[in-house]
Amino acid sequence: MTYKHAYNGSCHCENITLTFRSDKPVHELPPRECSCSFCQRHKGKYISDPDGCLELNIKDNDLVNRYRFGHKTADFIICKNCGVFVASLCDIDGNTHAVLNIRTMPDYEFSGTPVTNNYGAEDKGDRLARRAKNWIGRVVINSI
Ligand SMILES: [Zn+2]
Structure with a gap:
C-alpha cells in the first residue's frame, strides 16, 4: 500500500524511530490533546489517521517500556x-491501533484546529470503539 506522505520521528536517543504514512498533509492532521493525568504530565499532542500506517523500528526492545494505567x-x-x-498502542479484535505523539516529530508543523479532549466519562467499551474508529489503523513493529 502506498501513501502520499511519510513523516519521520524518533525518541531522543533514537532507540525507537518511526515512520507514519498517511494520505493527509500536515494541515489536515490537527494535533489533539488529552486532559488525563498522564498526558498532562508529558504535554503529549497526538495525531492519527485511521487509514494511515505507523511503523515503529526498535533497536533494543529491553529499553522499551510499555506503561499501562487506568483501564x-x-x-x-x-x-x-x-x-x-x-x-500509544491498543489491541482491538486482533488489530493494533495507535496514536502518535507529535513531540517525537519536531520537523513538522502539524496544524488544523487543535482539540482538547476529556475522555474521563468513557467506559471501557466506549473507549475501545473510539480508538477503533479514530486511531491509526495499521501498526507495524520492526526490530532493527
Ligand atoms: Zn530513546
Whole structure:
C-alpha cells in the first residue's frame, strides 16, 4: 500500500524511530490533546489517521517500556533510555491501533484546529470503539 506522505520521528536517543504514512498533509492532521493525568504530565499532542500506517523500528526492545494505567487497554510506549513517550498502542479484535505523539516529530508543523479532549466519562467499551474508529489503523513493529 502506498501513501502520499511519510513523516519521520524518533525518541531522543533514537532507540525507537518511526515512520507514519498517511494520505493527509500536515494541515489536515490537527494535533489533539488529552486532559488525563498522564498526558498532562508529558504535554503529549497526538495525531492519527485511521487509514494511515505507523511503523515503529526498535533497536533494543529491553529499553522499551510499555506503561499501562487506568483501564489498562493501551500500551504507552516509552523509551527507558531517554524517557521520551512515543505512542500509544491498543489491541482491538486482533488489530493494533495507535496514536502518535507529535513531540517525537519536531520537523513538522502539524496544524488544523487543535482539540482538547476529556475522555474521563468513557467506559471501557466506549473507549475501545473510539480508538477503533479514530486511531491509526495499521501498526507495524520492526526490530532493527
Ligand atoms: Zn530513546
